[in-house]
Amino acid sequence: MTSSAGDIVPRGLAALRRVITAEVDDVNRIIYHTLRAGTIASALLLVVALAYIAATGASMPSQAVPVPDLLRGLGGLTPAAVLSVGLLLLILTPVARVAFSVGYFAREKDATYVLVTLIVLANLLVGLALGIG
Amino acid sequence: MGACPRGMAGVEVLAALAGVSFLSGVAGSFLGIGGGIFLVPFLTLVLGVQPQVAVATSLVGVIATSSGAASVYVRDRITNLRLGMLLEIATTTGAILGAVVAVYLDPNAIFLLFGVASVFAAAYMARTRETAKDRAARAVSAPETPDRLRLSSVYLDPEDRAMYRYRVERPLAGFAASAAAGGVSGLLGVGGGFVKVPVMHVLMRVPMKAAVATSNLMIGVTAAASAFIYYSRGFLDPGLTAMTVLGVLGGTALGTRLMLKTKPNRIRVVFAAFLLFIGALMGLRAFGVGVIP
Numbered sequence: 001m002t003s004s005a006g007d008i009v010p011r012g013l014a015a016l017r018r019v020i021t022a023e024v025d026d027v028n029r030i031i032y033h034t035l036r037a038g039t040i041a042s043a044l045l046l047v048v049a050l051a052y053i054a055a056t057g058a059s060m061p062s063q064a065v066p067v068p069d070l071l072r073g074l075g076g077l078t079p080a081a082v083l084s085v086g087l088l089l090l091i092l093t094p095v096a097r098v099a100f101s102v103g104y105f106a107r108e109k110d111a112t113y114v115l116v117t118l119i120v121l122a123n124l125l126v127g128l129a130l131g132i133g
Numbered sequence: 134m135g136a137c138p139r140g141m142a143g144v145e146v147l148a149a150l151a152g153v154s155f156l157s158g159v160a161g162s163f164l165g166i167g168g169g170i171f172l173v174p175f176l177t178l179v180l181g182v183q184p185q186v187a188v189a190t191s192l193v194g195v196i197a198t199s200s201g202a203a204s205v206y207v208r209d210r211i212t213n214l215r216l217g218m219l220l221e222i223a224t225t226t227g228a229i230l231g232a233v234v235a236v237y238l239d240p241n242a243i244f245l246l247f248g249v250a251s252v253f254a255a256a257y258m259a260r261t262r263e264t265a266k267d268r269a270a271r272a273v274s275a276p277e278t279p280d281r282l283r284l285s286s287v288y289l290d291p292e293d294r295a296m297y298r299y300r301v302e303r304p305l306a307g308f309a310a311s312a313a314a315g316g317v318s319g320l321l322g323v324g325g326g327f328v329k330v331p332v333m334h335v336l337m338r339v340p341m342k343a344a345v346a347t348s349n350l351m352i353g354v355t356a357a358a359s360a361f362i363y364y365s366r367g368f369l370d371p372g373l374t375a376m377t378v379l380g381v382l383g384g385t386a387l388g389t390r391l392m393l394k395t396k397p398n399r400i401r402v403v404f405a406a407f408l409l410f411i412g413a414l415m416g417l418r419a420f421g422v423g424v425i426p
Contacts, residue, residue, distance in 0.1 A: 019289075021210065031203075031214065035203050038200060039200045039204065042378070047379065060371075060372040062371075062372070063370070080371060083371035087193060087364070087369065087375065087378070090193060090200065091193060091364065092361075093196070093200050094196060094200065095357050097354075098221075101218065112282065113215065116218050116219055117218055120218060120221045120225055123225035124225060127362075128358055128362065130229065
C-alpha cells in the first residue's frame, strides 16, 4: 500500500514516528505531559466523587464550591469539593499549557514566541478580570 | 441553582448525557471543533437545563474535548504548535473585543451573517480537494520561502504512512480571519472551531489533518477563560458537568483514532457537511427559531 505523495519511508509506523519526533522535537513534550496529567488527574477526581455519591446514596451537589471557599478548605472532603477541584483542574489545564510554553521558549531564547505566548497569557488574564469585575 | 427539574436528574438522564457527550467528543476531536453546538441544544431542549448552566457545562465539555484530543495530536506531532500559539493571540483578542461590543450589536444580524458565511465556507471546503499531487508539491516548495515565524512544519499521516511538509501561506490574512473567529466566540459564546479549521485549511493552505489538530488545541484556551468566569458566577452544575467531561473524554479516545486513520479528503467532506448544518442552525436562529441560545 503506497501513495504517490510525500516522502514515503517504507518502514514501520514507530520508526517513522521517531523520525518526526527527532525533527519536530519542540515544546510538544511539555505540552503533551501537561495536557495528559491535567485530564487524567481531573477524570480520576470526578470518577472517585461520582462513585462515592453512587455508593453512599448521597445527594448530587447542584452547585460548585466557590474558589475562595476551596482555598480556605471550607469545602472539606465533601463530594461537591472533590468534583469542584476536578473541574477546576480541567479548566486551568489549558492556561497551564500556555504558561509552561512561555518558560520553554524563554529557555530556548526564542524571543518571538516568548512574546507570542506572553500576549496569549495576558489576554487570558484580561478575560478573567473582565468577567469577574 | 436548579439545573434540572427535580426528579429528572435520574440515572437515565445522566446516562443519556454521558452518551451525547461521548458522541460530541467523537465529532469534536474528529473535526477540530469544541462540540458545544451539540451539547448546548441537548442540555437546554432535551434536559430543560437553563441556558447559562448549559453554556457553562458545554464550555467545560469543550475544554475536555480540546485537552483530551490535543494530548494525542500533540504527542503524534500533527498539531502545528507555533501556528496555534500565534493564532491564539488573534482569537483571544477577538473574543475579548467580541464580548465587549456584543451588547451594541443586533444578534439576529450576526447570526444571519455567520449563517451565510458558514454556507460559503462549506462550498469552499467541498471544492478544495487536497490531492496527493497537491500535497507533494507543497512538500517540495516548503523550505524555499522565508519563514521568520517558523510556521512551516512536517507531520506524519498514519493513514498512508507518509510524511508531509507544508508551509503556511497568507499568515497575515489568516491572523485577521482568526481574530474574526475569536470575535464570534465572544459574541455568540461558541468555541469558533467551525471558523478556525476553514481559515487554516482554505486560506492558509494548512493540510486538513494539521488544521483539525491545531484548531483542537486552540479551542481549549478560548473556552478556559469563559469557563472560569461561569464557574465564579456559580453557574456550574458539578454533577452534570462531571458526566459531560467523562463522556467527552471517552469520545475523544475514539475520535482521535478515527481522525488519524481517515483519509484527509473524507474529513474535509464531513466538515463541509457540518458547516452546512451550522449555517442552517444560525439561519434558523436569525429568524427566531432558537436552537442555540
